[in-house]
Amino acid sequence: MNHIASAVDDCSGAKRVRRDMDVVREILLHVEAREDLRAQAIVIEGRDPLIVGRHIEMLHQEGLLDGTPLRSSSEPNYARVLVRDLTWEGHDLLAAIKNDTVWGQIKKTFSPSDLASMPLKVIKEVGVEALKRWALGQIGGAGN
Secondary structure (H helix, E strand, O other), X not given: OOOXXXXXXXXXXXXXXXXXXXXXXXXXXXXXXOOOOOOXXXXXXXXXXXXXXXXXXXXXXXXXXXXXXXXXXXXXXOOEEEEEEEOHHHHHHHHHHOXXXXXXXXXXXXXXXXXXXXXXXXXXXXXXXXXXXXXXXXXXXXXX
16 A cells, blocks of 8 residues: 555644655655765655655654754744755664665555554664565575
8 A cells, every 4th residue: 555644734724744654764765865965955756845844854853864954934834954964873774674675575564554653763673673584585595
């Protein structure tokens, strides 16, 4: 099932964003693929800028992205973050969920709402264990 992150109105009229681990993974992959360390806004093609921006803000708050938050009255729903790079923790999380086969197994096992409600630490641990099994299977399958 393809889950799309959503923004919903709360009682104040502001938009609330539901955490989506596919969006988190896309952001981490996008930042890792960049060629330079200049602080800049991140745009993910095909994704709602509000959803991407709020996820970037949350990732920055969790210490996964190195960047500079900017608060503006024109963007009251979240602080815009100019991103430089992944932090050490950001690289570690991405390493655990970067492999497409491993990520596919995780997504087959857990629903989008399960993933959205799990602490990042648990997702990282599950990813590391799945990656270990995958890597050992690759070594075993190589005829060594």
